[in-house]
Amino acid sequence: PIEVFNKAALEAYADGEKTGACDAVAEKHGQEDVYLRECFAQLGVRKMxxxxxxxxxxxxxxxxxxxxxxxxxxxxxxxxxxxxxxxxxxxxxxxxxxxxxxxxxxxxxxxxxxxxxxxxxx
Incomplete structure (x- = not known):
């Protein structure tokens, strides 16, 4: 698959990095596509x-x-x-x-x- 992110998604990700919102997701998933999918879901970023x-x-x-x-x-x-x-x-x-x-x-x-x-x- 290919992942394409808009500016708002990347801003939400940056904010999540500051708070550690996706730390548990990173420990659980080793593949970047699975990690990003789970992290964005946890941050409330919708996917299409x-x-x-x-x-x-x-x-x-x-x-x-x-x-x-x-x-x-x-x-x-x-x-x-x-x-x-x-x-x-x-x-x-x-x-x-x-x-x-x-x-x-x-x-x-x-x-x-x-x-x-x-x-x-x-």
């Missing part, structure tokens, strides 16, 4: 799932939402990050392919988790 932000190298061009909606594009195509690339060559191959893409859909937040069409990503 956006399953179309991360481009997976294996299925980059074929991901489809599990359900169609008139306000969502029919393909995940507005990723802000790429993962995982195990070699420089695989990164540049994806980069060159991405540069050739024609974007015709408006940006839309998609919080519908991948469904049956994405059985490999669910």
């Amino acid at each position: 799932d956006a399953f179309n932000l991360l481009l997976e190298s294996e299925w980059a061009c074929n991901e489809r939402p599990g359900s169609m909606h008139e306000l969502m594009p029919p393909c995940y195509d507005r990723q802000v990050s790429f993962h995982p690339f195990k070699s420089v060559k695989s990164y540049w191959t994806c980069y060159e392919k991405a540069k050739k893409m024609h974007w015709s859909w408006p940006i839309a937040m998609n919080s519908v988790p991948p469904g049956k069409p994405n059985h490999f990503n669910a």
